[in-house]
Amino acid sequence: MADSPKYRRILLKASGEALMGEQHFGIDVSVVDRIASDIAEARSMGVEVGVVIGGGNIFRGVAVASKGGDRVTGDHMGMLATIINSLALRTSLVKLGVDAVVLSAIAMPELCESFSQRQATAYMNAGKVVIFAGGTGNPFFTTDSAAALRAAEIGADALFKGTQVDGVYSADPKKDPSAARFDHITHKEVIERGLAIMDTAAIALARENHIPIIVYSIHEQGGLGDILRGNGRCTVVSDE
Numbered sequence: 001m002a003d004s005p006k007y008r009r010i011l012l013k014a015s016g017e018a019l020m021g022e023q024h025f026g027i028d029v030s031v032v033d034r035i036a037s038d039i040a041e042a043r044s045m046g047v048e049v050g051v052v053i054g055g056g057n058i059f060r061g062v063a064v065a066s067k068g069g070d071r072v073t074g075d076h077m078g079m080l081a082t083i084i085n086s087l088a089l090r091t092s093l094v095k096l097g098v099d100a101v102v103l104s105a106i107a108m109p110e111l112c113e114s115f116s117q118r119q120a121t122a123y124m125n126a127g128k129v130v131i132f133a134g135g136t137g138n139p140f141f142t143t144d145s146a147a148a149l150r151a152a153e154i155g156a157d158a159l160f161k162g163t164q165v166d167g168v169y170s171a172d173p174k175k176d177p178s179a180a181r182f183d184h185i186t187h188k189e190v191i192e193r194g195l196a197i198m199d200t201a202a203i204a205l206a207r208e209n210h211i212p213i214i215v216y217s218i219h220e221q222g223g224l225g226d227i228l229r230g231n232g233r234c235t236v237v238s239d240e
Contacts (some may be wrong), residue, residue, distance in 0.1 A: 007157040009048040009124065012039065013147035013198075014162045016054035016085055018218050026057060027088050031078035033222055035162075039129055041225040043098055048124045050154050051131045052147040053089060054079025054175070060134040075139035079106055082143060086133035087111065093129055100129040105137030105146070117153045124154055144202035152209040159211050160227075162199060162218025166236035168197055184236045187213070197237070212238035 013042030014035060021028030058081035078140040086102045093100040097211050101123055102112035113119070116133060123130050135146040144161075151159045164174075168190070175204075187207035191200055197215055206213055216223050216234035226232030 003043075005045045005047045006230050007047060007228060008154070008214060009050075009154065009156050010042070010158050010225040010228075011050045011052065011147055011151035011154065011156040012160045012162060012224070013052045013144065014218055015056070015060060015164075016056035016081065016143075018057075019085055019088070019161060020162075023139070027085065029088070029092070032088050032092045033095070035218065036098070036225040037088060038222065039093060039224065040096045040098045043127070043129065044226055045104060045228060047223065047228055048127070049129045050120070050150060050156065051086075051089065052143055052150055053078070053082055053085040053131070053133075054143040057081075065227060066137045072139040076133075079134045079137070082135060083108065083111065086131045089131055097200055098129055099127065100131060101132050102131045105132070105134035107136075120150075120154055130154075142199050142202065144198040146207065148202040148205040148209075148211070151211050152205060156211060158214050159206055160214045160216065160224065162224075163197070163215055164217070164219070166217040166220070166233045168195055168215050168237065170195075178209065182235050184238070186239050187237055188239065190237055193231055203237075206237075207239060211239075212236055212240070 012191050019027050021031040055078045059077050061074035061078035064124050065071035090100045090102050103115040104112050107114045132194045135143050168182045169179040173179040187203050190203050214234050227234050
């Protein structure tokens with residue numbers, strides 16, 4: 001079967017910055033719609049999808065701390081930004097006829113449901129796209145760490161990291177034209193080389209739970225579906 005997916009259940013991690021498009025701040029609805037269409041394609045292939053979105057297009061908690069502010073408050077503000085982005089993605093998915101639900105690590109019952117592992121798994125088993133908002137619910141942890149944690153909690157077969165480039169490089173290819181691209185690299189090598197695809201805690205958590213990380217360009221329309229079919233351009237981070 002041509003469309004038989006390589007993975008049954010995935011967790012997609014998208015940066016908040018990806019939602020800006022060509023803007024300098026906020027949400028470009030056309031970009032969110034495109035990401036939603038990629039998720040809809042994955043669902044049409046029978047893949048169960050969970051999503052974590054960062055909040056950097058609206059607010060970054062570390063920005064407060066870097067200017068002498070309180071890191072905990074800054075991180076709480078960043079968590080609220082992820083909830084805004086999650087609601088935007090749900091809206092785009094619903095427009096496409098995809099059943100989606102937002103589960104927040106911070107209780108906000110007027111806006112969305114609160115996260116529990118049991119409820120998240122039940123929704124995914126029922127075929128809903130589950131968008132995990134609010135990070136881990138704790139300061140000092142990034143949304144990368146939240147993505148690795150949720151991937152482990154839902155038993156994801158792979159963690160897809162949508163980035164600005166088409167895989168993992170030895171250096172930033174936008175700054176260093178001689179940077180080498182990897183088709184495959186281990187979690188251990190990523191940590192030892194200090195490659196900044198995700199923070200160390202997220203890489204270590206994925207490694208401990210034997211979850212491969214698939215790094216690909218989130219700007220490539222249809223890229224997610226291509227990789228799920230066993231094609232497409234990406235880097236696989238795994239210890240196998």
